[in-house]
Amino acid sequence: MNTDAQTLIACPSCDLLFEVGDLQDGETARCSRCDAFLTTYRANALSRVTAFAASALILLVLACSFPFMSFKASGIESVMTLPGTALALWHDGMPDLALVVAAFIVVVPAGVLVMLLLLASSMKLKRGIALLKPLGRLIFTLQNWSMVEVFFIGVLVSLVKIAKMATIVIGISFWAYAAFSILFLLSVTSLDRFQCWRRIEALAKS
Ligand SMILES: [Zn+2]
Incomplete structure (x- = not known):
């Protein structure tokens, strides 16, 4: 062998x-x-990663900029935004939980996407080869710490419960985050671990 x-x-x-x-x-x-x-x-793996990651980042910015959903109960309406969920926890005296929530649903996924873009462009342009190894290691480690789909399933479960108590209006940000979750998964899965490291090794040797 x-x-x-x-x-x-x-x-x-x-x-x-x-x-x-x-x-x-x-x-x-x-x-x-x-x-x-x-x-x-896949011969076009790097282009796929770039396309999915760039689209996911744009959708994440949209998801953070508009109302996620609003609730109406007994004449009172409250609007929830994605950054607002973490801020609300912070103001309720749970700063540690606020940081963890913000990290898992926005900061870590955004960081992984930016690093995927850097990795793909660095491999395509054959520049910054020295950065590829730490970048690759960080991407594959952090992937396990983004809870995009877990958060989204949690939102869907709580929606079913809240729907009994209040009128819910789904905002633009909800759909943007739903599309972001799918594109995030696609961009992460488009980068094959074995092929990625094989390419890094070949670039380092050349
Ligand atoms: Zn086996």
């Missing part, structure tokens, strides 16, 4: 080692033992 680290991949599910050669565009490698996904190669 060729022991070049560049071509070896361990199955994330059963740890079996594989030697993965050059894949064709759109080709996917799977584990022969447990059928787990190993890696996929």
